[in-house]
Amino acid sequence: MTEAAISIRDLQKTYEGGKRALDGVTLDVPRGEIFGLLGPNGAGKSTMINILAGLVMKSGGSASIWGFDIDAHPRNAKRSIGIVPQEILFDPFFTPREALEIQAGLYGIPKADRRTEALLKAVHLEDKADAYARTLSGGMKRRLLVAKAMVHSPPILVLDEPTAGVDVELRQQLWDYVRSLHAQGVTIVLTTHYLEEAQELCDRIAIINHGRLIANQPTRDLLALAQEKVVEVVVDRDIATAPENLCFDKIELAGERTLTITYRKDRVNAGDVLAALQREGLGVVDVSTREADLEDVFLNLTRATPA
Numbered sequence: 001m002t003e004a005a006i007s008i009r010d011l012q013k014t015y016e017g018g019k020r021a022l023d024g025v026t027l028d029v030p031r032g033e034i035f036g037l038l039g040p041n042g043a044g045k046s047t048m049i050n051i052l053a054g055l056v057m058k059s060g061g062s063a064s065i066w067g068f069d070i071d072a073h074p075r076n077a078k079r080s081i082g083i084v085p086q087e088i089l090f091d092p093f094f095t096p097r098e099a100l101e102i103q104a105g106l107y108g109i110p111k112a113d114r115r116t117e118a119l120l121k122a123v124h125l126e127d128k129a130d131a132y133a134r135t136l137s138g139g140m141k142r143r144l145l146v147a148k149a150m151v152h153s154p155p156i157l158v159l160d161e162p163t164a165g166v167d168v169e170l171r172q173q174l175w176d177y178v179r180s181l182h183a184q185g186v187t188i189v190l191t192t193h194y195l196e197e198a199q200e201l202c203d204r205i206a207i208i209n210h211g212r213l214i215a216n217q218p219t220r221d222l223l224a225l226a227q228e229k230v231v232e233v234v235v236d237r238d239i240a241t242a243p244e245n246l247c248f249d250k251i252e253l254a255g256e257r258t259l260t261i262t263y264r265k266d267r268v269n270a271g272d273v274l275a276a277l278q279r280e281g282l283g284v285v286d287v288s289t290r291e292a293d294l295e296d297v298f299l300n301l302t303r304a305t306p307a
């Protein structure tokens with residue numbers, strides 16, 4: 001088995017004042033994947049990322065990055081990861097080009113090996129290379145942060161809520177760049193509140209809630225956890241009231257001849273639902289189903305884990 005890109009064991013963090021932000025999280029981020037870390041506000045995602053970044057001291061447990069334990073080999077661990085923080089923080093008087101040069105200097109990268117121009121191009125900031133950072137839009141600043149995180153060419157890129165406050169077009173550009181890094185073999189970890197985004201981008205998704213891991217599975221398997229399924233059925237005559245049946249969780253009249261039926265797929269299947277309608281004397285003309293999405297799974301799982 002190849003070693004994980006990030007390996008976390010029983011990670012704990014209690015902040016001064018007693019807030020328990022991480023309560024024994026164990027997980028592996030496989031190499032080469034796009035890994036989604038989801039959780040409601042305050043779940044502990046940033047705490048976990050800040051521990052990996054060396055910005056927050058853990059209270060217990062262990063973590064290694066690209067095989068380097070963060071306590072035993074902090075320098076190598078740090079060199080193996082690029083982190084795009086949630087907060088936009090940089091000196092407003094530096095230009096993007098200067099910001100990247102300074103960052104490269106911090107990592108001790110010789111001038112000849114720096115990739116400043118290529119990075120500026122990759123994040124579409126070549127036109128703004130010499131503008132003061134304070135004159136950049138929010139989306140441009142965020143892309144500059146991504147470029148900064150990549151100056152030392154780490155094998156892992158972590159993005160903490162990268163698209164908060166970024167408009168749709170810029171978000172798309174950001175994801176195109178992230179996808180191209182992934183295609184080059186970079187392991188990507190992203191935390192996001194946009195479930196749709198995680199669903200579309202991530203190979204695997206972990207969910208934390210109240211500092212505990214409540215799911216960690218390939219995205220497809222996680223989606224299969226959603227038990228509610230909805231079918232929309234068009235019948236062969238006008239109906240005044242929706243028929244009741246035990247195998248429907250919920251039934252609604254969506255039009256004169258259209259019914260929206262919710263059922264639990266662990267109890268019945270679509271065939272049972274259609275047979276029940278036929279027993280009510282309704283002929284089925286058309287059927288369409290809506291797949292449950294990550295939003296459903298997320299809500300079901302987070303509701304099921306009390307504080």
Ligand SMILES: Nc1ncnc2c1ncn2[C@@H]1O[C@H](COP(=O)(O)OP(=O)(O)OP(=O)(O)O)[C@@H](O)[C@H]1O
Pocket residue numbers: 015016017019020021039040041042043044045046047048
């Ligand atoms: N420096 C700190 N001191 C005390 N408590 C903190 C500190 N930083 C975070 N916390 C608390 O720890 C918990 C986890 O916070 P964290 O920022 O890790 O969550 P998160 O999942 O990243 O949330 P969000 O999505 O809102 O960023 C929260 O209750 C938060 O208030």
